[in-house]
Amino acid sequence: MSPANRNPEIRKDAVNNRTVILSPARSLRPSDFKSKSQAKPDSNPSSDGQPQCPFCSGNEHQCAPEIFRSPEDSTSDWKVRVIENLYPALSRDLKVKSDDDEYCQADVTAGDVSLGGFGFHDVIIESPVHSVHLPDLTSSGVAGVLLAYKKRIEQLCAVDSISYVQVFKNHGASAGASMSHSHSQIIALPVIPSTASTRLNSMKEYHNQTGKCVLCNIHTNKLLIDESTHFISISPFASAFPFETWIVPRYHSSHYHELDEDKAIDLGGLLKLTLQKLSVQLNDPPYNYMIHTSPLRITSSQLPCTHWYIQIVPQLSTIGGFEMGTGCYINPVFPEDAAKILREVEMP
Amino acid sequence: MSPANRNPEIRKDAVNNRTVILSPARSLRPSDFKSKSQAKPDSNPSSDGQPQCPFCSGNEHQCAPEIFRSPEDSTSDWKVRVIENLYPALSRDLKVKSDDDEYCQADVTAGDVSLGGFGFHDVIIESPVHSVHLPDLTSSGVAGVLLAYKKRIEQLCAVDSISYVQVFKNHGASAGASMSHSHSQIIALPVIPSTASTRLNSMKEYHNQTGKCVLCNIHTNKLLIDESTHFISISPFASAFPFETWIVPRYHSSHYHELDEDKAIDLGGLLKLTLQKLSVQLNDPPYNYMIHTSPLRITSSQLPCTHWYIQIVPQLSTIGGFEMGTGCYINPVFPEDAAKILREVEMP
Ligand SMILES: Nc1ncnc2c1ncn2[C@@H]1O[C@H](COP(=O)(O)OP(=O)(O)O[C@H]2O[C@H](CO)[C@@H](O)[C@H](O)[C@H]2O)[C@@H](O)[C@H]1O
Ligand SMILES: Nc1ncnc2c1ncn2[C@@H]1O[C@H](COP(=O)(O)OP(=O)(O)O[C@H]2O[C@H](CO)[C@@H](O)[C@H](O)[C@H]2O)[C@@H](O)[C@H]1O
Numbered sequence: 001m002s003p004a005n006r007n008p009e010i011r012k013d014a015v016n017n018r019t020v021i022l023s024p025a026r027s028l029r030p031s032d033f034k035s036k037s038q039a040k041p042d043s044n045p046s047s048d049g050q051p052q053c054p055f056c057s058g059n060e061h062q063c064a065p066e067i068f069r070s071p072e073d074s075t076s077d078w079k080v081r082v083i084e085n086l087y088p089a090l091s092r093d094l095k096v097k098s099d100d101d102e103y104c105q106a107d108v109t110a111g112d113v114s115l116g117g118f119g120f121h122d123v124i125i126e127s128p129v130h131s132v133h134l135p136d137l138t139s140s141g142v143a144g145v146l147l148a149y150k151k152r153i154e155q156l157c158a159v160d161s162i163s164y165v166q167v168f169k170n171h172g173a174s175a176g177a178s179m180s181h182s183h184s185q186i187i188a189l190p191v192i193p194s195t196a197s198t199r200l201n202s203m204k205e206y207h208n209q210t211g212k213c214v215l216c217n218i219h220t221n222k223l224l225i226d227e228s229t230h231f232i233s234i235s236p237f238a239s240a241f242p243f244e245t246w247i248v249p250r251y252h253s254s255h256y257h258e259l260d261e262d263k264a265i266d267l268g269g270l271l272k273l274t275l276q277k278l279s280v281q282l283n284d285p286p287y288n289y290m291i292h293t294s295p296l297r298i299t300s301s302q303l304p305c306t307h308w309y310i311q312i313v314p315q316l317s318t319i320g321g322f323e324m325g326t327g328c329y330i331n332p333v334f335p336e337d338a339a340k341i342l343r344e345v346e347m348p
Numbered sequence: 349m350s351p352a353n354r355n356p357e358i359r360k361d362a363v364n365n366r367t368v369i370l371s372p373a374r375s376l377r378p379s380d381f382k383s384k385s386q387a388k389p390d391s392n393p394s395s396d397g398q399p400q401c402p403f404c405s406g407n408e409h410q411c412a413p414e415i416f417r418s419p420e421d422s423t424s425d426w427k428v429r430v431i432e433n434l435y436p437a438l439s440r441d442l443k444v445k446s447d448d449d450e451y452c453q454a455d456v457t458a459g460d461v462s463l464g465g466f467g468f469h470d471v472i473i474e475s476p477v478h479s480v481h482l483p484d485l486t487s488s489g490v491a492g493v494l495l496a497y498k499k500r501i502e503q504l505c506a507v508d509s510i511s512y513v514q515v516f517k518n519h520g521a522s523a524g525a526s527m528s529h530s531h532s533q534i535i536a537l538p539v540i541p542s543t544a545s546t547r548l549n550s551m552k553e554y555h556n557q558t559g560k561c562v563l564c565n566i567h568t569n570k571l572l573i574d575e576s577t578h579f580i581s582i583s584p585f586a587s588a589f590p591f592e593t594w595i596v597p598r599y600h601s602s603h604y605h606e607l608d609e610d611k612a613i614d615l616g617g618l619l620k621l622t623l624q625k626l627s628v629q630l631n632d633p634p635y636n637y638m639i640h641t642s643p644l645r646i647t648s649s650q651l652p653c654t655h656w657y658i659q660i661v662p663q664l665s666t667i668g669g670f671e672m673g674t675g676c677y678i679n680p681v682f683p684e685d686a687a688k689i690l691r692e693v694e695m696p
Contacts, residue, residue, distance in 0.1 A: 007439060007442060007464065007465060008436075008437060008438050008439055008442075008464075008465025009462050009463070009464065009465045010438075010462065010463040010464070010465050010538070010539060011460070011461070011462045011463075012460075012461050012462070013458075013459065013460055013461075014458070014459025014460065014461075015459075017542075018542070019539060019541060019542060021437050021438065021465060022465070023436075023437040023438070023465060025435050025436065025437075026435055026437055028435055029434070029435035029526055030526065031521075031526035031527070032401060032526070032527060032528050032529075033521040033525065033526065033528060053380060086377070087373050087374055087376055087377035088356075088371075088373065088374075089356060089369050089371040089373075089374055089670075089678045090356050090358075090369065090371065091355060091356055094355060094356075110361075110362070110562070110565060110566055110567030110585065111361065111362025111363075111554045111557075111558070111562050111565075112359070112360075112361055112362065112567055112585040112586070113359070113360050113361075114357050114358065114359045114360070115357070115358040115359075116355065116356075116357065116358070117355060117356025117357045117358050117369060117370070117371060164674075166669075166670055166673045166674050168668065168669025168670050168672070168673050169669055170668040170669050173379075173381040173666070174666060175666070175668065175669075176665075176666040176667055176668025176669070177381065177668070178377055178378065178379035178380070178381065179379070179380055180380050180381060181380075185669070185670070187670055187674075189674075189676075190358070191358060191367060193367060193673075193674035193675055193676045194365075194366075194367060194674070194675040194676065195673065195674055195675040196674065206459045209459075210459070214458070214459050217458060217459075218458055219458030219460055237458065237460040238460070288668060288669035288672055289669065290669050290672055290673030291673075292673065311672075311673075313672065317524075318521070318522060318523070318524040319524055320516065320518040320523065320524025320525070320636060321514075321516025321517055321518050321523070321524070321533070321636035321637065321638050322437075322514055322516050322533070322535055324516070324636055324638055324659075324661065325514045325516050325541075325543065325638030325639075325640065325659075326512075326514050326535075326537070326541035326542070326543055326544065327541055327542040327543040328537075328541045328542065330437045
């Protein structure tokens, strides 16, 4: 039976409690819009008559203040820089909220609440060279970026009023990127976002029912793509997007920032391989990745049920009103099929 | 103080329990990607060498089966057609699930569950003419489309295993549309999607605390855009997107399909005006709208707390990893500012 004739299926996983519709027939629908020309990152912005890229080595003065660089004592030969975002979504200068007054009631009758936009918004520049993208680095080069995330999260942890840290990467204009130079971002929030609390509750429920951590126990049978010493890459059972891929630690760990140097190099290798496979198979698609960690200040009783992972999403289609309205995604590619394809990608 | 200098704010409303970051400074950030050329709907697909549009009058035979048309006894002079989607996300032919077995456990150890993809997926063709878009119709023309939604929902209600009906519209390629001929869609689901259950819980909580319906009580002070006899249009307090607009009935009503003919004409006028204002102000942006109604089979004790509304979202930017990761949106435009601008749009 060709995949497109398969019956649709509604799936839900115990990690996010997320409902998806798997519907292969959807991939056949026609379009009378001209196909989007994929905006490719410029490899050399200045030859284009565009201003110099502030993230390139030599243009450090065009950036917002640096937080740290790696190696620490490097000068023009830095490998990774963590800087403040010049156009931050949240402000590090606002008065820190008091503990017992998280939100203030903006309009009691209407039930509206608001809170000053305190928080941190940083940029991680992953390479000094404009044309070098994350998977072009060596495994230990990628590990350098992963360890910069860790170090920055540890610093943010020390700020009492920060409850959650979201690390994410946008690659390519249709994945939301406004800058083409390889980078990722970190936003530290004074509240726990809804996805993180839903995930925490869902993982807790699974743990209550089974006594086990859901991600230590994950179903890999037909869904495994690759494995390294400490990590696996899989197509998740309830994939919301075609070729959505997760990288999950094989050891139990609630917080990303518990990563040590050895494991970072191992993870660097698997992340590089995964991004390369997606690029070869899907023709250098725009993509996002997100590190899903646990809220910073969970109780010790919550530690056994929570487990961090990285979600990688190639951006192959535009979502529509159904997804916006319901929060439920329609995915034309069964994850079993995506895993098989990605398992078998021949690397050049 | 110019809006861009305003401090960021984190807001949450009692309707959806949705957290957003309002951050005017974000609107100033540069981009080194070339700006997307807005894919405009083709006004005449055949002159383009493209195949004839199946939604145009005369091409009815190229479509999946018709469910009904309006007027009922029209021939080539139909105004609205409701047809089956030829590439449906869910299948109307799958065996209906039994009541006590909503999901079946796909892999008990992993906590994964799945359900056959039973459901309905229809298309509403809003005009027989390719170049006529929804707001080009008269108020009673728009009402004809709104009443077609109502009639179809009433039919779907009669199917026991359907729990929720999502009506939505995609206009323009970057809002996800694959067809440029003016249309909307209806998907009827055998499960209640997460946004609808979160909304139900949030509205119930507000009702428990105040004894009132949150949307009957909505804060309109600086957020009102327009009003008609039975409806208001507002910028919601916790707008997730720039110029997000809601149309809310001024009378209490849990289910969209309670709409009667008089109110449909009134709503048709306000929806037309709102879409025209967004088009004038934002230069014919791609957009989505979603009708947020209540689950079909709620208890009578839930009727006083739930209230339907229409959410209209112009698609002005691409979301990134932060929104995908956290479910929290960064919006550079304060809703008070959007409401003022939309209130004052001069209609040509
Ligand atoms: N000289 C400089 N010094 C320091 N920082 C500089 C700088 N010049 C630019 N920046 C910052 O660099 C960042 C580059 O980020 P990305 O390209 O990943 O996407 P961006 O955050 O713009 O928006 C995407 O991601 C966000 C978050 O997901 C979405 O809200 C949005 O819609 C989507 O387009 C921007 O945040 C910008 O503010
Ligand atoms: N001859 C014919 N007869 C009957 N029906 C026909 C037909 N030819 C095409 N169709 C259907 O017409 C519909 C047109 O819908 P839209 O243009 O609103 O977006 P689409 O559903 O393709 O996807 C957008 O909306 C969905 C739901 O939000 C998202 O999953 C997706 O990513 C986004 O691009 C399609 O669903 C298609 O299957």
